[in-house]
Amino acid sequence: MTFQDIFQIALFFLLLIGLTPVLGNYMYKVFSGEKHIMLSVLGWLEKLTYKFTGVDSEEESNWKSYTFGLLMFNFIGFVFVFLIQLIQSHLPLNPANLPNVSWHSAFNTSVSFMTNTNWQGYAGETTLSYFVQMIGLTVQNFVSAATGIAVLLALIRGISRKTTDKLGNFWTDLTRSTLYVLIPLSILLAIVLVGQGVVQNFKTYDTVHTLQGAQQIIPMGPAASQIAIKQLGTNGGGFFNSNSAHPFENPTPFTNFLEMLAILLIPASLTYTYGKMVGSTRHGWTIFTVMMILFCAGLSISLYAEYSANPVFGHLHLMEGKETRFGIANSVLWSTSTTAASNGSVNAMHDSLSPISGMIAIINLMVGEVIFGGVGAGLYGMVIFIILTVFIAGLMVGRTPEYLGKKIQAFEVQMAIIAVLAPNFVILLFSAWASVSNAGLAGLNNAGPHGLTEILYAFSSAAGNNGSAFAGLNANTLFYNLSLGIGMLVGRFGVILPVMAIAGSMAGKKITPLSAGTFRTDNSLFIILLIGVILIVGGLTHFPALSLGPIIEHLLMNNGITF
Amino acid sequence: MFFTILTGIIYPLLITGIAQVIFPAKANGSLIVINSRIIGSELIGQQFDSNIYFSSRPSAITYNPLPSGGSNYGLTNAKLKNLVIERKKQFIAFNKLDNLTDIPSEMLFASASGLDPHISPKAALLQVERIVKTRNFNDIQKQKLIQCIKDLKETPQFLCFGEERVNVLLLNLRLDEIK
Numbered sequence: 001m002t003f004q005d006i007f008q009i010a011l012f013f014l015l016l017i018g019l020t021p022v023l024g025n026y027m028y029k030v031f032s033g034e035k036h037i038m039l040s041v042l043g044w045l046e047k048l049t050y051k052f053t054g055v056d057s058e059e060e061s062n063w064k065s066y067t068f069g070l071l072m073f074n075f076i077g078f079v080f081v082f083l084i085q086l087i088q089s090h091l092p093l094n095p096a097n098l099p100n101v102s103w104h105s106a107f108n109t110s111v112s113f114m115t116n117t118n119w120q121g122y123a124g125e126t127t128l129s130y131f132v133q134m135i136g137l138t139v140q141n142f143v144s145a146a147t148g149i150a151v152l153l154a155l156i157r158g159i160s161r162k163t164t165d166k167l168g169n170f171w172t173d174l175t176r177s178t179l180y181v182l183i184p185l186s187i188l189l190a191i192v193l194v195g196q197g198v199v200q201n202f203k204t205y206d207t208v209h210t211l212q213g214a215q216q217i218i219p220m221g222p223a224a225s226q227i228a229i230k231q232l233g234t235n236g237g238g239f240f241n242s243n244s245a246h247p248f249e250n251p252t253p254f255t256n257f258l259e260m261l262a263i264l265l266i267p268a269s270l271t272y273t274y275g276k277m278v279g280s281t282r283h284g285w286t287i288f289t290v291m292m293i294l295f296c297a298g299l300s301i302s303l304y305a306e307y308s309a310n311p312v313f314g315h316l317h318l319m320e321g322k323e324t325r326f327g328i329a330n331s332v333l334w335s336t337s338t339t340a341a342s343n344g345s346v347n348a349m350h351d352s353l354s355p356i357s358g359m360i361a362i363i364n365l366m367v368g369e370v371i372f373g374g375v376g377a378g379l380y381g382m383v384i385f386i387i388l389t390v391f392i393a394g395l396m397v398g399r400t401p402e403y404l405g406k407k408i409q410a411f412e413v414q415m416a417i418i419a420v421l422a423p424n425f426v427i428l429l430f431s432a433w434a435s436v437s438n439a440g441l442a443g444l445n446n447a448g449p450h451g452l453t454e455i456l457y458a459f460s461s462a463a464g465n466n467g468s469a470f471a472g473l474n475a476n477t478l479f480y481n482l483s484l485g486i487g488m489l490v491g492r493f494g495v496i497l498p499v500m501a502i503a504g505s506m507a508g509k510k511i512t513p514l515s516a517g518t519f520r521t522d523n524s525l526f527i528i529l530l531i532g533v534i535l536i537v538g539g540l541t542h543f544p545a546l547s548l549g550p551i552i553e554h555l556l557m558n559n560g561i562t563f
Numbered sequence: 564m565f566f567t568i569l570t571g572i573i574y575p576l577l578i579t580g581i582a583q584v585i586f587p588a589k590a591n592g593s594l595i596v597i598n599s600r601i602i603g604s605e606l607i608g609q610q611f612d613s614n615i616y617f618s619s620r621p622s623a624i625t626y627n628p629l630p631s632g633g634s635n636y637g638l639t640n641a642k643l644k645n646l647v648i649e650r651k652k653q654f655i656a657f658n659k660l661d662n663l664t665d666i667p668s669e670m671l672f673a674s675a676s677g678l679d680p681h682i683s684p685k686a687a688l689l690q691v692e693r694i695v696k697t698r699n700f701n702d703i704q705k706q707k708l709i710q711c712i713k714d715l716k717e718t719p720q721f722l723c724f725g726e727e728r729v730n731v732l733l734l735n736l737r738l739d740e741i742k
Binding site for chain 1: 567575578590604620636672673675681720739
């Protein structure tokens with residue numbers, strides 16, 4: 001690594017730490033209904049939204065009707081995106097005359113974008129029209145991220161309020177996070193991206209005559225507007241097939257830096273918002289620290305693996321699946337960021353990463369996407385782990401566990417366990433099924449242990465609602481489209497439902513005042529315990545599978561063995 | 564419905580409007596037009612295998628952008644190993660280099676997008692002798708050529724972001740201008 005590589009990484013961390021309280025404080029104001037700067041600019045639009053939709057923004061609901069509103073909204077979004085793909089050839093804005101999408105691919109894609117996964121079984125430039133990309137996918141990019149924030153807000157209210165059943169208004173939360181957080185940031189980012197060379201037009205694909213006299217058809221489209229939100233909303237679904245490795249999606253090292261920062265920006269800032277809303281910014285920073293430690297540990301191992309000599313090739317720098325303008329350091333920083341946050345966009349092909357780097361990416365997915373994680377989703381996933389930690393610590397000292405003054409009882413722990421097990425169940429069961437069925441094995445691009453890793457990665461990505469892939473796996477088949485689609489649904493709603501139930505149950509409880517006997521959740525002992533629980537519960541579950549995939553591949557590679 | 568109109572129509576149209584006014588060339592793909600023919604996009608790499616041009620990186624999709632993508636070979640894939648051995652042999656033979664030459668990694672491995680427009684300055688310099696020979700350049704022309712590589716060398720952006728690189732298409736366009 002050069003000094004310049006280290007400088008870029010350091011700058012990345014400094015900006016992330018510096019921006020967390022700034023954006024976190026702003027979001028605190030937005031979500032708690034205080035005055036903030038965007039109110040004078042976009043306040044009229046919020047009022048117009050309520051008028052148009054007939055929502056009473058003051059009316060609050062209990063956890064069941066909040067969840068019902070959320071599910072209905074998501075379901076309608078799913079049906080809409082599903083249908084427009086089936087009839088896209090009859091719809092406008094289809095200059096490349098792309099045909100209708102197969103039903104199972106359309107099912108997969110619409111589930112994928114509704115659940116904030118943005119797994120892509122298809123190739124954007126040869127499958128979807130501008131109409132579908134814009135009116136279907138860009139919209140879901142926004143609202144799936146806003147849905148994540150809404151669930152988090154309901155959970156926060158459940159924790160911070162007492163003896164009530166009111167958790168807020170889903171429509172208000174959805175509108176405010178879209179209008180005041182996601183749209184302004186996306187507009188800013190999109191404009192900078194175009195200034196660097198990201199395309200934004202509605203032209204037909206250009207045919208060019210190359211210097212050597214060949215023909216090349218260059219795909220176009222309204223890319224910048226979608227790329228901005230896919231990075232900020234931890235969506236990750238690329239406009240083009242090779243995602244942010246495509247020169248039109250990520251043309252310069254500067255766009256690369258901004259897009260990387262955009263991945264972690266909102267999830268990181270939400271820890272500050274969370275701390276402030278539950279009445280302890282110190283606790284918010286504690287969560288941030290836990291995420292940062294896990295992130296840095298993964299990044300260091302991944303960088304070490306990529307810069308290590310490889311006996312198969314004898315080369316120090318392996319550029320397979322990497323772009324010249326980004327080099328190794330930026331590709332690894334991206335692969336760690338995009339899998340830690342459940343973003344899933346890529347600027348290098350994860351399939352061609354060294355086995356240990358690939359394993360770090362997969363572990364980030366397997367621990368449940370809580371190392372920053374998805375917008376909203378990462379933090380509510382982390383709260384699940386916090387509840388487990390508090391519970392385990394309570395068992396050790398023999399006291400009733402409490403979290404921020406709320407008693408943690410059997411119901412909360414049961415729900416937390418369901419939320420942890422649901423995604424893991426998908427990963428292990430479906431991977432096992434795919435590795436023994438012909439339909440599953442047919443999609444493989446690599447033999448040996450790497451093939452198993454491709455399958456394992458796909459289901460971890462689906463269950464964690466990440467969406468990145470070991471893209472060699474040909475997943476646009478009936479088997480994978482359906483199994484991954486179901487995996488994404490379980491990974492999303494199998495966590496949201498228990499979280500909402502916890503929020504509802506917590507809201508009804510009294511708040512016990514702090515005392516000398518209270519187990520503190522804002523000191524270094526807690527940090528260590530929480531990291532321990534995440535690694536043991538989230539990580540060790542998958543150790544046997546990982547040892548058959550990337551670990552054994554690493555050992556074989558070091559002996560120069562290929563398949 | 565309201566969100567669909569706002570985020571699916573108004574937002575992309577707003578960005579398109581702003582983009583087309585402030586950065587029209589970039590928003591439309593940074594196309595290079597010579598004598599009213601589109602030669603290519605500055606950002607999208609092209610296949611160069613002729614001996615009178617600087618070669619571009621290997622590409623898993625031979626620079627056909629429909630759709631873009633990499634090889635997705637894992638590092639223990641025997642196909643990748645054989646490809647790299649083959650590419651190394653070929654690069655050495657094609658440029659008549661010494662067998663022990665240290666060849667930059669990007670010339671042996673395919674890129675992520677398959678459309679990588681860049682190579683390292685070092686990879687360009689290794690190809691100078693071959694081009695001088697095939698184009699019958701004299702010493703002055705050769706110096707001009709080396710100067711072109713220096714001129715087109717992109718250093719890390721804002722002094723810190725990214726790697727040193729040369730855009731192959733732009734370099735080959737300049738090469739054609741050397742008289």
